[in-house]
Amino acid sequence: MYDTIIIGGGAGGLTTSIGLASAGKKVLLIEKDHLGGECTWGGCVPSKSFISASKTASTLTEALEMALKNVHAIGDSELPHISNFKNIDFVKGEGTFIDKNTILVNGQQYIGKYIVISTGSSPFIPNIKGLDKVKYLANHNFFYEKGDYKSITLIGAGVISLELAFPLKKLNIDVTILEKSDIFLPMMEAEVRDFYLNKLKEAGINLILNCTSMEIENIDNNILIKTNNGDFLSEKIFISAGRTPNIQSLNLNKTKIKYDAKGVSVDEFMRTSEKNIFAIGDIASSFKFSHVAGYQGEIVVRNILFPYIMKKIDYSFIPWTLFGDIEVSKVGLNEEDAHKKYKKTYIYSLDLNNERSLITFEKAFFLKIICDNRFNIVGATCIGERAGEIIGFLQLMIGNKVKFYKVMNSVQAYPTYTYYIRNLAKKAYIDYLRTFLP
Ligand SMILES: Cc1cc2nc3c(=O)[nH]c(=O)nc-3n(C[C@H](O)[C@H](O)[C@H](O)COP(=O)(O)OP(=O)(O)OC[C@H]3O[C@@H](n4cnc5c(N)ncnc54)[C@H](O)[C@@H]3O)c2cc1C
Numbered sequence: 001m002y003d004t005i006i007i008g009g010g011a012g013g014l015t016t017s018i019g020l021a022s023a024g025k026k027v028l029l030i031e032k033d034h035l036g037g038e039c040t041w042g043g044c045v046p047s048k049s050f051i052s053a054s055k056t057a058s059t060l061t062e063a064l065e066m067a068l069k070n071v072h073a074i075g076d077s078e079l080p081h082i083s084n085f086k087n088i089d090f091v092k093g094e095g096t097f098i099d100k101n102t103i104l105v106n107g108q109q110y111i112g113k114y115i116v117i118s119t120g121s122s123p124f125i126p127n128i129k130g131l132d133k134v135k136y137l138a139n140h141n142f143f144y145e146k147g148d149y150k151s152i153t154l155i156g157a158g159v160i161s162l163e164l165a166f167p168l169k170k171l172n173i174d175v176t177i178l179e180k181s182d183i184f185l186p187m188m189e190a191e192v193r194d195f196y197l198n199k200l201k202e203a204g205i206n207l208i209l210n211c212t213s214m215e216i217e218n219i220d221n222n223i224l225i226k227t228n229n230g231d232f233l234s235e236k237i238f239i240s241a242g243r244t245p246n247i248q249s250l251n252l253n254k255t256k257i258k259y260d261a262k263g264v265s266v267d268e269f270m271r272t273s274e275k276n277i278f279a280i281g282d283i284a285s286s287f288k289f290s291h292v293a294g295y296q297g298e299i300v301v302r303n304i305l306f307p308y309i310m311k312k313i314d315y316s317f318i319p320w321t322l323f324g325d326i327e328v329s330k331v332g333l334n335e336e337d338a339h340k341k342y343k344k345t346y347i348y349s350l351d352l353n354n355e356r357s358l359i360t361f362e363k364a365f366f367l368k369i370i371c372d373n374r375f376n377i378v379g380a381t382c383i384g385e386r387a388g389e390i391i392g393f394l395q396l397m398i399g400n401k402v403k404f405y406k407v408m409n410s411v412q413a414y415p416t417y418t419y420y421i422r423n424l425a426k427k428a429y430i431d432y433l434r435t436f437l438p
Pocket residue numbers: 007008009010011012013030031032033034035036037038039040042043044045047048093094095096118119120121139160246249250280281282283288289290291292293
């Protein structure tokens with residue numbers, strides 16, 4: 001009998017296993033493939049390494065080889081790391097529910113007081129006529145496919161496509177992106193979409209919106225995609241049209257867990273409808289990020305250790321960053337959603353071509369900070385070379401409920417990014433005085 005059985009050894013499962021084991025709990029970790037999961041083997045690590053490698057590599061093959069070296073350096077260390085914890089038993093195999101406390105792996109049954117489902121997600125493959133007859137790439141095989149092809153069509157203009165399109169183009173590959181919707185990155189500020197439209201144009205990457213119907217066929221060694229918006233021929237196609245939860249193999253019908261095509265339903269404590277079973281990461285979250293899977297895992301560790309004072313998950317301060325030579329990063333709400341939620345908002349923003357960009361020859365630096373009527377930051381967006389770090393600074397303020405104008409109580413070095421954040425806070429301070437002083 002284990003204190004906790006964890007199914008899936010990716011970002012969420014590893015955090016939970018190590019957290020519980022460090023607190024002295026006996027843990028069984030089950031992983032059917034490689035420890036590290038999607039982030040390490042087909043997601044964050046290879047994609048970020050590929051973006052960096054493309055700056056110096058001269059061919060696609062070289063860039064992929066450079067990226068895969070990093071993947072192995074990180075991925076191959078996961079098992080030795082886990083083996084250091086004497087109270088984690090590791091089983092390689094596919095976990096399936098027998099009942100709410102029993103999991104079957106490789107023909108053997110294991111019993112746990114608590115169970116954590118962290119089986120992640122896989123690429124969503126849209127129902128496109130002819131797609132089943134062609135060989136297509138998605139994030140699970142793209143980084144492992146050898147050969148220097150010259151053209152690729154990416155289906156879906158989401159986060160994955162926008163991160164991969166630029167390094168591919170830098171490696172002299174023709175890139176076309178086909179998007180079914182009339183808008184891309186709908187959760188982002190309009191300024192971010194404008195920034196990408198310009199950047200795609202500058203790079204010579206075609207973005208075709210409104211591709212509502214598609215049909216695919218092989219033509220010699222190429223793949224033809226016929227759409228309502230034109231026909232597109234390329235050597236390779238890549239599917240990045242969203243994610244689908246890894247539910248199928250779990251046999252959830254043996255439990256009372258509620259789930260649907262989007263994933264497993266959980267409450268604010270990350271519990272499923274079976275109170276001893278938690279679900280975390282991509283299978284249970286609309287925020288599909290490694291750091292969110294880790295954060296949810298930490299909440300679960302706490303809630304298993306202290307079941308009478310359980311902690312709620314809080315998604316109001318989740319940051320995320322789109323990587324590239326220039327990053328785009330965001331936390332909290334965008335301006336439109338903030339206006340819907342709050343009667344009064346204060347917006348503080350810097351233009352793309354501001355003093356900082358001018359001084360440092362930076363290609364772009366944009367910042368927008370949104371406050372509610374009491375000057376709490378409720379959202380922020382940044383475009384810039386280190387946008388992820390800047391949003392980290394603002395995220396810390398949201399998480400600790402620091403009012404924006406209080407940045408005035410600091411002095412920041414000129415001309416750092418934080419100097420310009422303080423300049424915006426000065427405006428907030430004036431608004432604060434005008435609003436609250438008699
Ligand atoms: C191309 C790409 C780039 C990304 N870049 C970033 C980024 O830069 N930053 C970021 O924060 N996020 C990024 N993400 C998202 C991130 O990878 C995921 O959000 C994260 O991996 C989710 O963690 P998880 O623990 O839920 O699932 P995973 O990490 O996918 O782990 C799930 C594990 O469960 C295993 N499993 C599944 N079913 C079973 C079963 N029945 N029994 C046993 N094991 C099972 C799987 O083999 C897998 O190892 C990226 C994703 C992609 C696809």
